[in-house]
Structure formats: structure tokens, C-alpha cells
Amino acid sequence: MVEGRVLKKQADLFTVELQDGQIVDCVARKVLKKEGVFVGDRVEIDDDNAVSKVCERKNILIRPPVANIDKMFIVFAPVPKPDLYTVDKMLLFCKLNNIEPTICINKSDLDKKYCQELATIYKGVAKTMVFSTLDDTVTKLEKEIKGICVLAGQSAVGKSSIINALKGEQLARVDTFSKKIERGKQTTRTVQLFKFSENGYLADTAGFSKLDEYLLDLKPEEIKSYYPEFLKYASLCKYKSCVHINSKDCEVIKALKRGEINKTRYENYLKLHEIMKNIKRF
């Protein structure tokens, strides 16, 4: 019996990296059918090269299926038009699932000034990087790859291009934006962990682009505590239970009016609060 890490899954075949670095193809024992074996899983392999046990998971992403995520690189770019509401949902998803987020603004070659403006939105919220896969600015991301890392973000922001640029070869398929629209589908479909260092892996997670609010297991009144930029003002609000919406003596709203809290972040907070109010959990 040896331990390993699942790097890739194709149909019923798993590519597993054993502790000594050897890569083997494995099937899974039937008993594991129900719980499933995910890319990122730490597993035990028996003498017939079959996965016989899945070790306890830190977290799990169902679509696309990846387990034990340590870091998420949330990617967006000047084009396609950034969906900052989804970016905020991803930041929340990270906090709830013990994942370290990094905001990655790609395609800085297209509009440096706009990219910097986008970056200021996340000042004091999350670690933020601006780069382009067309020059060597993208290499700073490589230092951040520790543990199991995933690239997340809407289609065509350049997730596959990032992997190719860092690896220096065409490992992941890249389509032009117009081709994607033609095809009406995302280019990247399978999940695979690419190895970058002794304990550094990176996967593309196309398909995790919208993030259903249902995946955020939170009560509406709990959302506010996931906005670090609200905290210092929130402690001064008249009522401890203040959710910083329509309240007369709300310090967060005052800070917003003074321009000390970003308007887009706040508006997307309102939107999320409203949607989460209407989600029924059974």
C-alpha cells in the first residue's frame, strides 16, 4: 500500500503521483463509487494499482471536481467585461472553505490604467496582482503556487493562457474570444493538476465561472463580516446587528458616502444580501 495524489481523471482512469514522484494510472475500487475520487484527493493505492481509500478532505469543489484546494487565483481582465459581483462571491466562497484567495488581473497589456483602477477596488480586501500572459509580468504568479492552487474566473479571461505561459508550452487549449462565442462553450473541460514545484500544483477550473449563491452557506445577516473593509466602521455602528443597509446611523454607509468604502463592492454586497434573503435551505 502506498500513498499518492490524484492529478487527473479521465473517464474511469486516475493519474496518481506517488510519494516517490512516480506517476501511475489507476482505477478505483468499486466501494469508492459513491463518495467518488476527485482530482486533488490524497489516496491510498493497493498492490494492483487500484485506489482503495480516499483520505479526509480539507474542502471540495463539485463543478469542476477538485478537492483539497489551498489557494484560488481569481482571474479577470479588461476584456471580457469583468463580473465583479461574481468575484466577490468567489472571495466569500474562499473564506468559507479555508482557501486563500488572490485577485489576478490579467491582460494588463490592453489597458494598464484600467487594470490599476480595478486593483484598487481590492485594496485591504485580498492580495492583488496585475499582469499579462504576453510578457514576463505573469511570472510573479509562479512564486504564489504552493499546495493545490486553482485558477477560477469567467471564460476567456486567460486561465489556460496563464498555465501555458508559466510552463512555456501549450499544455492547455486556448481559443480566441470570438471562437468561444461561436462554439458557445468553454474551451477547457477536463480538470488536471499541473506540477510546478515539490508541493505546488495548479489547475484550471473553467466551469466555476458563475458560482451559484446556493454554494455560499451563509445567513444574509452573516455576509457583512466577510467584508474586511467594513469592519473598522461596523464596530462604531449604533446597533451591533446593523447590516449596513438603509440604517440612519450606520457608519459603513457614512464611510461609503465619504468614498472610503468602494461603491462597487458595496453595491454588490446589497445585491448578494438581497439574493441570499430569498434562498430557502431545507
Ligand SMILES: Nc1nc2c(ncn2[C@@H]2O[C@H](COP(=O)(O)OP(=O)(O)OP(=O)(O)O)[C@@H](O)[C@H]2O)c(=O)[nH]1
Ligand atoms: N491581450 C491579451 N490577451 C490574452 C492574454 N492572456 C490571454 N489572452 C487571450 O484571451 C483569450 C482567451 O484565453 P484563454 O486562456 O483561452 O481563456 P480561459 O480563461 O482559459 O477560457 P476558458 O477555458 O473558456 O474558461 C485568448 O485569445 C488568449 O490569447 C493577455 O495577457 N493579453
Ligand SMILES: [Mg+2]
Ligand atoms: Mg481555458
Ligand SMILES: [Zn+2]
Ligand atoms: Zn451599519
